[in-house]
Amino acid sequence: MSTTRRIGLLILDVVLAVAFGAVGFSEVHTSPIGLLPAAAGPAVAIVAGVALLFRRYEPLAVLAVTLLGHVLSGALAPALPALYTVARRHGTRRPTVLASVTALIVAVVPWGAGSSWGLFFARGVIVAVTMAVPLLYGLWTNQRAETLAALRERAEQAEREQGLRAAAAVEAERLRIAGELHDIVAHRISQITVLAGALEVSADGKPAEIAGTIRATGSLALTEMRELLGVLRARDGGEEAPLRPAxxxxxxxxxxxxxxxxxxxxxxxxxxxxxxxxxxxxxxxxxxxxxxxxxxxxxxxxxxxxxxxxxxxxxxxxxxxxxxxxxxxxxxxxxxxxxxxxxxxxxxxxxxxxxxxxxxxxxxxxxxxxxxxxx
Known part of the structure; x- marks a missing residue:
């Protein structure tokens, strides 16, 4: 990760911690929920806001801290970005399911406000809708990131396979050219060697005839090699080379x-x-x-x-x-x-x-x- 991106994420975390910490600080003055005295509410809200600075490193632990802050002082706002981070990190896996269910139960129960079933059901719908927003957004973000990662991996895999296919094609062509050169050179040189041996032992007036055959064989070998080199130049973008029948x-x-x-x-x-x-x-x-x-x-x-x-x-x-x-x-x-x-x-x-x-x-x-x- 680049330094610029790290700085950008740090600034975003500070802004979110301040914003949701401020909302939680405001909540503790109006919410009837909380196990601690009202005087302790602001301090708890501040701690929950500061905890959001570490949500990228320990999302489950930060969610637990913010939910505890809600139980103690009624500040629910800091738990929202913490729940989003859990869903963003773990997707639809088991940690997200357990964390979501726990967060919903903790948020719906009217801690310290008595056993008012009316308040319980009234809060249930509002809290469920409120917490569903960061949860679903986190799941969508996680799915999008996994999809992009899979597409990136497929593209890299396709590029690697294309490179392997290209290397295999180059190797096959190299072997084919080596075979063609071997056939041309080895066959003609062997003929020239046989003729040269005959020239060494010839004493009946045939040296000139044998030498002419050697010259013709060598000329034919050069012609065949030029044809093969012409084919290679044509494949590299040069003029098309004339080919003899196979x-x-x-x-x-x-x-x-x-x-x-x-x-x-x-x-x-x-x-x-x-x-x-x-x-x-x-x-x-x-x-x-x-x-x-x-x-x-x-x-x-x-x-x-x-x-x-x-x-x-x-x-x-x-x-x-x-x-x-x-x-x-x-x-x-x-x-x-x-x-x-x-x-x-x-x-x-x-x-x-x-x-x-x-x-x-x-x-x-x-x-x-x-x-x-x-x-």
Whole structure:
């Protein structure tokens, strides 16, 4: 709470204490109620007024003091702001209910005025209406404060959830970009590595041809990276970047051709006619074959790779396996992100994937996709 607000509340408490204390001081001169002699009434009224200065700290105790002042001298006015404070603090909970009932009984009983039932009933209606005003106002203020606090908490919760959603979206986008960069860089660099190895051992007049293929592969890698960076700039408000069509099953043959041109020995087996598949399945199958070829080039250079696409009922099976080969320097620098990203893509497309070494010393990656997955 700010210093200015504290000073304002203190001034308000002093004003209320003086005002209701003065009214109580006036009451003791005209009220027939009170257990103490009339001479003691002003002093009791002053004490009840001073007690109001502490109503924010101990509302129940201050209400008890003001009610006692009414019993002793007939000064009821100081009990009104005290009752309001109790209702404001505790709302409709048990302390307010007990305090209200007690205050009404104490205020209605004609203390020291004899057992006049007429006076009792006449005071009952007036006192009940008088005390209902601060009581209801206190309850309304309490309900309003709780409603505002709940709305504030909901707004803060919504803001926190929005921040979490934004952070999750940023993290998902970061992982997606990392996966795209990994697919582009790892695949093309592995091809360049295979070609460079072939260039080292080539002695039959092919160095120029191999070098040209290396140059073309490196140029293609740069083009793909520029396309991805163009997409990122477009999302940041730049010009829209041209996009090539998303890869699908038909693009796997082109992928095999690129790998063969780069020096890998790859055998592709497909059905006479490729089945129509949902977009996510086609993209996941293409990425799986590309990642498997990249890993084969890094971990089993020179080994033959067999890629098989088969349709079994309502499932598309993609099987990539390679024999044992030479482990390249790129294999030691692998992060394992490729296999993780491949598994995530397959699962997002509704498929399952299994990978592991073969008894012959090679490696196998097998995925199965349901053909009925909706776009």
């Amino acid at each position: 890869p699908d099953l038909s693009a796997i043959a082109e992928l095999i051709a690129e790998a063969t041109e780069a020096g890998q020995r790859v055998d592709l087996s497909t059905p006479p006619e490729l089945p129509p598949v949902p977009g996510p399945v086609g993209r996941a199958a293409h990425r799986l074959v590309r990642e498997a070829l990249t890993n084969a080039a890094k971990h089993a250079a020179g080994a033959e790779v067999r890629v098989a696409l088969t349709v079994d009922g309502e499932h598309l099976d993609v099987d990539v396996r390679n024999g044992p080969g030479e482990r390249t320097a790129l294999a030691a620098a692998g992060s394992g992100f490729g296999l993780l990203g491949m598994r995530e893509r397959v699962e997002l497309a509704g498929g399952t994937v299994h990978s592991g070494p073969l008894p012959s010393g090679g490696y196998r990656v097998h995925a199965s996709f349901p053909l009925a997955v909706a776009e």
